[in-house]
Amino acid sequence: MGRIVGIDLGTTNSLVAYTDPQTGAPHCIAGPSGSTLCPSVVSLDPDGSIIVGEPARRRLLTQSERSIYSVKRLMGRGVADIQSELKLFPFRIDSTSQNVIRIKLGDRLFTPPEISAFILRELKNWAEAFFGETVDRAVITVPAYFNDAQRQATKDAGKIASLEVLRLVNEPTAAALAYGLHEKQRGRVAVYDLGGGTFDISVLKLISTGEGDIYQVLSTNGDTHLGGDDIDNLMQARIREKILHEHRVDVSAQPDLVQELRKALIAAKHQLSEGVATRLRFELPNGAVFAYELSRAEFESLLRPIVDRTIGPVKQALADAHLGPSEIDEVVLVGGTTRTPLIRSTVQEYFGRKPHTELNPDEVVALGAAVQANILDRGVKDMLLLDVTPLSLGIETYGGAVAKIIPRNSTIPASAQEMYTTGVDNQTGIEIHVLQGERELARDCRSLARFTLKVPPAPAGLPRIEVRFLIDANGILQVAAKDLRNGQQHSVEVQPSYGINDTEIERMLEESIEYAEQDFSERQVIEARTESEAILVATQKALANAESKLLSTEERAAIDQSVAALKESVAGNDYKLIRKRIDELNQATTHLAELVMNGAVSTVLEGRKLAEV
Amino acid sequence: MTAPSKAPDRLDHFALFGLPRKLWIEMAPLEQKFLQLSWKLHPDNFVNATEQEREFSLQRSSEVNDAYRVLRDPVARVEYLLELEGARKEGEHKQQAPPELLEEVFELNESLDELREAKEAGGDLSTLKARLEAAQKNFQEKLGEVDEHLQVTAQQWDAATEAKAGDNDRKAIMVRLNELLNRRSYIRNLVNNVAKELT
Numbered sequence: 046m047g048r049i050v051g052i053d054l055g056t057t058n059s060l061v062a063y064t065d066p067q068t069g070a071p072h073c074i075a076g077p078s079g080s081t082l083c084p085s086v087v088s089l090d091p092d093g094s095i096i097v098g099e100p101a102r103r104r105l106l107t108q109s110e111r112s113i114y115s116v117k118r119l120m121g122r123g124v125a126d127i128q129s130e131l132k133l134f135p136f137r138i139d140s141t142s143q144n145v146i147r148i149k150l151g152d153r154l155f156t157p158p159e160i161s162a163f164i165l166r167e168l169k170n171w172a173e174a175f176f177g178e179t180v181d182r183a184v185i186t187v188p189a190y191f192n193d194a195q196r197q198a199t200k201d202a203g204k205i206a207s208l209e210v211l212r213l214v215n216e217p218t219a220a221a222l223a224y225g226l227h228e229k230q231r232g233r234v235a236v237y238d239l240g241g242g243t244f245d246i247s248v249l250k251l252i253s254t255g256e257g258d259i260y261q262v263l264s265t266n267g268d269t270h271l272g273g274d275d276i277d278n279l280m281q282a283r284i285r286e287k288i289l290h291e292h293r294v295d296v297s298a299q300p301d302l303v304q305e306l307r308k309a310l311i312a313a314k315h316q317l318s319e320g321v322a323t324r325l326r327f328e329l330p331n332g333a334v335f336a337y338e339l340s341r342a343e344f345e346s347l348l349r350p351i352v353d354r355t356i357g358p359v360k361q362a363l364a365d366a367h368l369g370p371s372e373i374d375e376v377v378l379v380g381g382t383t384r385t386p387l388i389r390s391t392v393q394e395y396f397g398r399k400p401h402t403e404l405n406p407d408e409v410v411a412l413g414a415a416v417q418a419n420i421l422d423r424g425v426k427d428m429l430l431l432d433v434t435p436l437s438l439g440i441e442t443y444g445g446a447v448a449k450i451i452p453r454n455s456t457i458p459a460s461a462q463e464m465y466t467t468g469v470d471n472q473t474g475i476e477i478h479v480l481q482g483e484r485e486l487a488r489d490c491r492s493l494a495r496f497t498l499k500v501p502p503a504p505a506g507l508p509r510i511e512v513r514f515l516i517d518a519n520g521i522l523q524v525a526a527k528d529l530r531n532g533q534q535h536s537v538e539v540q541p542s543y544g545i546n547d548t549e550i551e552r553m554l555e556e557s558i559e560y561a562e563q564d565f566s567e568r569q570v571i572e573a574r575t576e577s578e579a580i581l582v583a584t585q586k587a588l589a590n591a592e593s594k595l596l597s598t599e600e601r602a603a604i605d606q607s608v609a610a611l612k613e614s615v616a617g618n619d620y621k622l623i624r625k626r627i628d629e630l631n632q633a634t635t636h637l638a639e640l641v642m643n644g645a646v647s648t649v650l651e652g653r654k655l656a657e658v
Numbered sequence: 659m660t661a662p663s664k665a666p667d668r669l670d671h672f673a674l675f676g677l678p679r680k681l682w683i684e685m686a687p688l689e690q691k692f693l694q695l696s697w698k699l700h701p702d703n704f705v706n707a708t709e710q711e712r713e714f715s716l717q718r719s720s721e722v723n724d725a726y727r728v729l730r731d732p733v734a735r736v737e738y739l740l741e742l743e744g745a746r747k748e749g750e751h752k753q754q755a756p757p758e759l760l761e762e763v764f765e766l767n768e769s770l771d772e773l774r775e776a777k778e779a780g781g782d783l784s785t786l787k788a789r790l791e792a793a794q795k796n797f798q799e800k801l802g803e804v805d806e807h808l809q810v811t812a813q814q815w816d817a818a819t820e821a822k823a824g825d826n827d828r829k830a831i832m833v834r835l836n837e838l839l840n841r842r843s844y845i846r847n848l849v850n851n852v853a854k855e856l857t
Contacts, residue, residue: 211705256697421705429697455727458701458720515720518701 047179049211049422050074050172051219051414053186054161054199056117056272057241057381058082060411061168063176064419071223071415073408076171077572082407083171087163088112089150097167106308109135109300111151115274118242119146119157120202121195130270133278135300158198159553162205169206174572177621182209184418186410188243189215190267190358190435192481193493193522200519205553211421213519216240217247218262218432219413220379223404225251225260232374233263235363237392237400238410239355240380242272246359248366248373257427264365264454265435266358271351273314273382279347280310284325284337292333299330317344318384345387352391359395365454376400381407431456434516441478441487450514453483460515464529471502477512479522496537498526510535573623577615580627584608584634592640600636607633671725671738679739680819681812683729692726695719733842736812736835745832746839756841759800766793766848773855787856794852797845804842811835 051071053060060081062073073081078099088101089111096104104112118130123144131138139147139154147154165183172180185208187199196213203210214222217236224234231251238245245267252259284306285296296302309325316323317339327335363370376392378400383389392400404412420428433454439447440463450461465475474497482490500508509529516522526535584604587593596604607630614626672679675691699719704712728734740746755763773786815831 212702252693254693254697259693259697261693421702426703429700429702431696431700452727456696456723458716459723459727460720461724515716517716518719 047181048172048176049182049184049418050168050180051184051186051411051416051418052165052168053216053219053411053414054117054164054202055085055240055410056115056243056274057085058407059085059164059168060408061172062408062411062415063172064415069419071412071419073411074172074175076167077174081411083164083168084114085117085164086112086114087116087150087160089153091151095163097163106301106304109304110137110149113137113148113150113160115242116148116157116160118270118274119148120161121157121192121198122146134274135303156553158202158550159205159556161199161202162553165202165206165208169208174569177569181207182211182418182422184212184214184414184421185210186216186219186414187213187520188240188267188269189217189238189245189247189265190243190269191520192269192436192491193520194491195269196520200521201550204550210519212417213521214414214417214430215245215247215262215265215432215435215520216243216410217245217265217379218249218260218430219411219417220377220404220409221247221249221251221260221413222416222428222430223409223413224377224401225258233366233368233372234375234377235359235373235396236377236379237355237359237383238267238379239382239388240272241382242270242274244268244271244355244358246355246362248362248368257429259429259431261431261456262433263368264362265433266362266365267435268354268358271354272380275351276314276348276382277307277310279351280314280339280344281306283347284310287337288327288329288335292329292331292335294329294331294333302327302330313339314344314385317341318386341386348385348387352388356391356395370396373398378402379406379409432518432520433457434459434520436481436491437483438493438514438516438522439480439482439487439490440514441480445487447480447482447485447487447490451516455516457516457520458518460513462511462513465498465508465510465512467500467503467505467508470505472505473500473502474498475500475510479514479524493522494524496524498537499535501528512537569620570618570623573620573627574615577611577623577627580630581608581611584630584637587634587637587641590641592643593637595640596637600633603633604630604637669721669725670742671728672742674721674725675729677729678819679742680816681732681736681739682816683735685730688726688729692722695722732812733808733839736808737839739815740832740836740839743828743832745829746836755844759845762793762796763848766790766797766852769793770852770855790852790856794849794856797849797852801842801845801849804838804845808835808838808842811838 048063051062060073060083062071064071075081076083076098080099083098084102086098086101086105088096088104088108090096091111101112102114105114113136115134118134119127119136124138124146127136127138127146130136137149139149141147145156147156148160165185169180183203185199185203187196191199199213200210217238220238221234221236231253234249234251236245236247236249238247245265247265248263250261250263252261288294288296296306306327309327313323313325320341322338322340325335325337325339329335373396376396376398378389378392383402383406389400389402417430420426434451434457435453437449437453438451438461439449442448450463451459465477467475476495476497478487478495479493480487480490481493484490498510498512500510510526511529512524512526514522514524524537526537527533528535588604607626611623611626611630614622675688677683696719699715699722701712701715701719704715707715728738737746769786769790773783773790776783776786811831811834815828815835818827818831
């Protein structure tokens with residue numbers, strides 16, 4: 046078995062983390078660029094290969110029609126659901142898409158789980174390079190307010206990326222887990238999580254028992270389409286309007302300009318977390334220059350409605366937990382968007398206490414996922430997570446009404462049994478429609494699945510079929526039916542209303558392997574070679590430096606020997622040997638590097654002295 | 659589609675928590691027991707176990723959660739007990755106005771209609787809203803009364819159970835409990851409807 050990791054598959058950025066077996070502390074793993082954040086952007090290169098993360102993000106500007114960001118917004122959704130998003134996001138949806146959305150990158154079509162799988166695969170690569178071992182299992186986080194279809198789509202993405210998804214964990218719960226471990230918090234905790242595209246609020250009770258700590262989620266609420274992206278869109282709309290007004294240039298007609306504007310506004314948003322104003326400057330295609338000073342006050346006036354929209358779910362979550370704001374012992378902020386001062390002050394005011402921000406809000410969810418991954422992997426336990434289902438599960442009854450059978454905020458796994466019989470003689474099937482949501486009519490709830498229960502021919506009312514609806518620990522629905530007259534178990538084929546079926550997943554898995562350039566060890570060899578090239582060049586340069594004369598003969602001989610050994614190993618295919626030789630050369634050149642560094646520093650100092658004189 | 663009805667549970671919620679079929683339950687020990695059972699049975703403990711063990715953990719932990727959800731809620735607990743004793747079937751009880759409330763309900767519905775019309779016409783809503791708020795308060799008080807009755811009758815049930823009372827006594831109490839539940843659900847719907855219109 047390979048290694049296990051925790052993954053935060055985010056709207057804007059994704060991260061991968063692991064738990065150090067010695068210390069028990071979780072850490073995020075950095076990618077090749079040294080950053081732990083992998084932008085959730087995927088681009089299809091004209092040569093047919095897939096590019097993920099920072100390099101793909103740069104292509105948003107130059108190759109917008111081959112690149113996609115914020116794909117999480119499309120997970121588990123149907124074409125009809127996303128019409129409003131299409132006005133704000135440059136998603137290029139294939140017009141023949143029916144239930145399952147297909148996204149165009151260049152001339153190829155991909156489903157949202159396939160795009161997410163590319164991101165998962167990239168993170169898996171990061172972790173494999175870090176461990177020097179394969180990674181085959183993961184705990185992946187999802188917004189607490191994700192419905193069944195969105196969770197299923199996330200699990201499918203894991204499968205397509207060749208990862209066994211041991212558990213889907215709700216993002217605020219993961220954050221609480223990371224904080225609980227870090228701060229040894231107890232009592233009632235509210236987690237306010239405003240990310241790039243989703244908002245979650247969860248209320249937890251942290252209990253210490255003789256056997257260990259229990260993290261019990263009391264309630265959760267949220268909005269799966271509310272986040273930093275929305276702030277960006279509002280800012281964009283305002284600036285586009287200004288450009289149109291002042292210069293008669295329609296930015297929206299030019300995808301590259303849209304991306305440039307988006308990038309500049311995101312930077313402006315970050316600056317306004319610190320400063321009180323920021324300057325925007327664009328060259329327009331007609332040669333004109335648009336310059337504008339955006340103040341924090343103007344930014345906050347745009348932000349205010351979004352912050353206000355988070356308060357409704359917060360109130361509902363507290364009401365469902367039977368608690369008032371003052372009964373919350375600790376408040377935790379999660380998600381990059383909570384760096385905004387207005388959000389911090391609003392949350393502080395509402396709960397009447399200063400929220401925790403000690404852990405990096407971008408990393409905390411991935412860290413929590415790594416903690417849960419470690420719990421599941423070790424089997425030894427000192428901690429237990431009890432989570433809830435965010436939405437009520439119901440079935441359609443007469444007249445399009447919904448009978449709620451598992452209420453929202455039920456601890457999962459949760460189940461309900463319903464008894465069915467026939468209405469007419471020799472009826473052979475009973476239609477069942479399963480829904481998720483809080484509204485009273487089926488048409489206002491989310492359709493999860495429709496299926497037909499097969500019944501052997503019998504007089505009306507005689508068959509007795511018991512159907513068991515079960516929400517598992519991932520928040521995903523399972524259905525089983527039993528004929529009570531003969532005890533026979535019926536298999537129930539549940540065709541998800543908006544999902545992809547197992548055969549399609551198999552096909553996608555095969556295709557994704559085709560895209561995954563090389564296998565693990567091949568990739569390792571390539572990376573080790575690249576690294577050795579860099580160190581060989583650096584050594585050559587250092588040796589050419591005047592300071593190298595100060596090396597002893599033994600030192601110089603050791604370096605020459607290590608260089609030769611490394612060059613020899615690079616000719617072979619053993620990446621472990623190459624890495625060993627790189628380390629040896631690094632050691633042999635420690636003194637040389639010091640000499641060169643000292644020389645450089647003294648030159649600079651002398652230069653300054655000369656200038657001063 | 660055929661209307662579903664509640665199936666009998668395989669495991670009785672009371673028995674699962676080692677409790678007699680009584681309606682007064684101490685919350686702290688119930689929570690203790692819930693956490694204890696969860697600690698043992700939760701699927702997280704069985705990730706690396708056999709398929710069979712995982713299935714067992716999933717079934718058992720869901721039964722524990724289902725039972726705790728019902729037992730900790732005083733009203734759901736009564737409904738469940740009646741279903742268990744065969745004295746109540748979901749879907750069977752009709753949403754009928756209790757006879758002595760008919761007149762008040764009639765007035766309330768009229769006010770609600772007027773408010774909806776006035777909202778559409780864009781007229782002055784303050785008098786209508788004040789009238790509805792008064793009615794809402796009135797029904798909320800009635801809801802409180804029903805809850806008190808429910809509590810008293812629940813105590814009678816527990817006493818009868820302890821005294822090992824005969825079937826007829828037990829049935830009579832169950833009929834009263836059933837009536838109170840129906841009345842409660844009727845009034846609660848009314849209050850909710852008014853609240854919806856007032857916001």
